[in-house]
Amino acid sequence: MASKKIGQATRKFTNPPIIIGTGTVVGPMEGRGPLAGDFDVVLPDLTCGEKTAEKGERKFLEQAAQIAIERSGISKDIVDYYIAGDLLNQIISASFSARQLAIPFLGVYGACSTCAMGTALGGMIIDGGFADYVLVACSSHYQTAERQFRYPIELNVQHKPTSQYTVTGAGSLVLASSGNGARVTWATTGKVIDLGIKDPCNLGAAMAPAAADTLLRHVADTGQDPDTYDLILTGDLGRVGSELFRELAKDAGLDVGNNHNDCGLMIFDCKTQRVGAGGSGCACPAVVTFGHVLREMERGKLNKILLIATGALLSPLSSQQGETIPGIGHAIVIEW
Amino acid sequence: MDYIIAFLIGGLICGLGQLILDLTTLTPGHMLVMFTVLGAIAGGFGVYQPFLEFAKAGALVPVTGFGASIAKGSLLEAERSGIIGLFTGAFEFTGQGLAVAVFFSAIFALFFSPRS
Numbered sequence: 001m002a003s004k005k006i007g008q009a010t011r012k013f014t015n016p017p018i019i020i021g022t023g024t025v026v027g028p029m030e031g032r033g034p035l036a037g038d039f040d041v042v043l044p045d046l047t048c049g050e051k052t053a054e055k056g057e058r059k060f061l062e063q064a065a066q067i068a069i070e071r072s073g074i075s076k077d078i079v080d081y082y083i084a085g086d087l088l089n090q091i092i093s094a095s096f097s098a099r100q101l102a103i104p105f106l107g108v109y110g111a112c113s114t115c116a117m118g119t120a121l122g123g124m125i126i127d128g129g130f131a132d133y134v135l136v137a138c139s140s141h142y143q144t145a146e147r148q149f150r151y152p153i154e155l156n157v158q159h160k161p162t163s164q165y166t167v168t169g170a171g172s173l174v175l176a177s178s179g180n181g182a183r184v185t186w187a188t189t190g191k192v193i194d195l196g197i198k199d200p201c202n203l204g205a206a207m208a209p210a211a212a213d214t215l216l217r218h219v220a221d222t223g224q225d226p227d228t229y230d231l232i233l234t235g236d237l238g239r240v241g242s243e244l245f246r247e248l249a250k251d252a253g254l255d256v257g258n259n260h261n262d263c264g265l266m267i268f269d270c271k272t273q274r275v276g277a278g279g280s281g282c283a284c285p286a287v288v289t290f291g292h293v294l295r296e297m298e299r300g301k302l303n304k305i306l307l308i309a310t311g312a313l314l315s316p317l318s319s320q321q322g323e324t325i326p327g328i329g330h331a332i333v334i335e336w
Numbered sequence: 337m338d339y340i341i342a343f344l345i346g347g348l349i350c351g352l353g354q355l356i357l358d359l360t361t362l363t364p365g366h367m368l369v370m371f372t373v374l375g376a377i378a379g380g381f382g383v384y385q386p387f388l389e390f391a392k393a394g395a396l397v398p399v400t401g402f403g404a405s406i407a408k409g410s411l412l413e414a415e416r417s418g419i420i421g422l423f424t425g426a427f428e429f430t431g432q433g434l435a436v437a438v439f440f441s442a443i444f445a446l447f448f449s450p451r452s
Binding site for chain 1: 357358361364
């Protein structure tokens with residue numbers, strides 16, 4: 001009998017993995033946002049001095065990973081696993097960064113839910129006794145994601161009011177079996193939910209039902225009152241998706257109006273920065289949580305948070321063939 | 337007066353396009369083709385020419401004008417050389433614009449690397 005299994009989807013870590021170091025790198029647009037002070041590096045341009053945006057993305061992903069390792073005060077050689085993902089075809093940013101890092105690599109794809117998914121998997125590997133140090137990272141890039149999922153930047157296609165702005169950046173953390181820092185205590189794995197949204201310019205609405213479903217199952221499995229969390233943080237639902245998420249939760253009898261916030265709404269100043277319905281992308285929940293939220297925990301402003309990182313599991317091909325957009329939400333609890 | 341009418345009519349056509357982009361899930365590609373085809377149909381039935389004379393550049397510059405020019409060339413050539421003219425005449429009036437676009441695209445691609 002699996003002793004750490006609580007309900008169908010939730011796992012309680014008996015030896016909670018500890019976050020001993022983090023690294024965050026963001027692009028210039030994020031560097032003008034309200035959370036700029038909490039990121040380790042703000043890049044001056046989108047290419048990181050490389051010839052293409054794709055090369056730039058893998059370079060700053062690697063940079064974020066290196067910073068996290070340095071902050072942890074450990075040597076790269078004792079890291080047991082590198083778990084990473086991104087948004088590009090065949091997760092090339094993650095695997096090409098792994099080529100440089102030379103750490104045993106597990107590539108994962110969860111779209112924008114990757115940071116929570118990677119942290120949950122890393123936590124399970126550590127709590128299961130299979131590793132002492134796990135490096136988790138993910139990245140996204142405005143230009144590469146636009147090219148991957150929508151149109152090349154050069155085509156200069158107008159954004160819709162519901163569309164979101166992909167965050168340029170990378171977030172990384174090192175999980176350890178012992179040490180000092182915030183602990184990851186619970187993980188709830190999301191189910192794929194699809195309520196039939198087809199518009200790839202409205203991903204917030206496509207992902208909101210998955211986020212609500214994960215919240216409800218987390219609460220049912222753990223018996224925790226949502227009010228016990230200082231912050232319930234959704235990944236990148238943006239303005240449209242966040243409203244839907246709160247409504248869906250309320251319909252199911254959970255009021256998260258007081259302590260819910262969304263990384264996509266926090267990272268930009270949505271009034272003055274022209275970002276549509278807010279930020280999105282793998283890096284959005286990663287840099288907000290690993291950069292801003294964990295620092296708020298260090299400052300003593302937050303003690304216990306629930307992160308539900310959401311992903312839209314579409315591909316350009318599935319959209320072109322007229323398929324609906326499946327969403328997923330992975331949740332982790334971080335306690336100081 | 338011509339300027340004002342051209343400005344208003346051209347703006348109306350673009351406004352219609354903006355509404356389609358904002359209110360439907362059609363992509364810019366869909367819209368480009370749709371406006372071209374609508375212009376060609378209107379041109380083919382002889383409706384676009386009076387509209388063009390009224391709105392001048394306001395009707396010529398939007399892509400509907402391009403569609404109407406295709407229809408105009410096809411019909412003209414069909415009168416001259418029969419059914420095959422429908423095809424050979426398609427680029428009679430639009431050929432210049434297309435050739436310029438292809439030529440300058442090729443020149444710029446030589447000097448600027450299209451990969452950012």
